[in-house]
Amino acid sequence: MSHEPQNGLPNVDATTPAVLTLLGPVAKDEVPRLCADVRALLTATGAEVVVCDVAGIGPAGLATVDVLARLQLTARRAGGRIRLRGPDPALRALLGLVGLAFEMEGQPEEREQAHCVEKAVEPGDPAL
Numbered sequence: 599m600s601h602e603p604q605n606g607l608p609n610v611d612a613t614t615p616a617v618l619t620l621l622g623p624v625a626k627d628e629v630p631r632l633c634a635d636v637r638a639l640l641t642a643t644g645a646e647v648v649v650c651d652v653a654g655i656g657p658a659g660l661a662t663v664d665v666l667a668r669l670q671l672t673a674r675r676a677g678g679r680i681r682l683r684g685p686d687p688a689l690r691a692l693l694g695l696v697g698l699a700f701e702m703e704g705q706p707e708e709r710e711q712a713h714c715v716e717k718a719v720e721p722g723d724p725a726l
Contacts, residue, residue, distance in 0.1 A: 616643045617683070619651040624665045632665070633672040640678040648673060649703065653684030658692045667698060 616639035639648045655662055673680045681701045693700055
């Protein structure tokens with residue numbers, strides 16, 4: 599079978615979030631293309647969120663933080679946001695250290711109550 603390459607983004611199912619996979623260390627000259635991809639995914643899907651799969655991005659460093667901050671800024675300017683999928687603990691810690699808050703998959707969204715959280719304290723429970 600032959601397959602002709604398509605220009606632009608493929609059709610995306612509106613019930614499935616758009617995913618942008620970042621592999622290996624991202625070079626500085628790739629950032630404009632990735633920002634354009636985020637903008638295009640938000641426009642093409644009409645979604646508010648683009649999931650950035652960062653599981654294969656490599657070691658956490660300030661260059662990674664810079665790329666993610668630029669992608670988030672691009673998404674915000676386009677009326678959306680990005681959500682991180684698969685960040686390693688070092689990347690989470692580094693993002694917290696520099697003061698950047700990113701939504702992560704598997705975490706409750708803002709104003710959404712986390713599941714299995716006790717609302718009341720039982721008498722006799724030790725103080726934390």
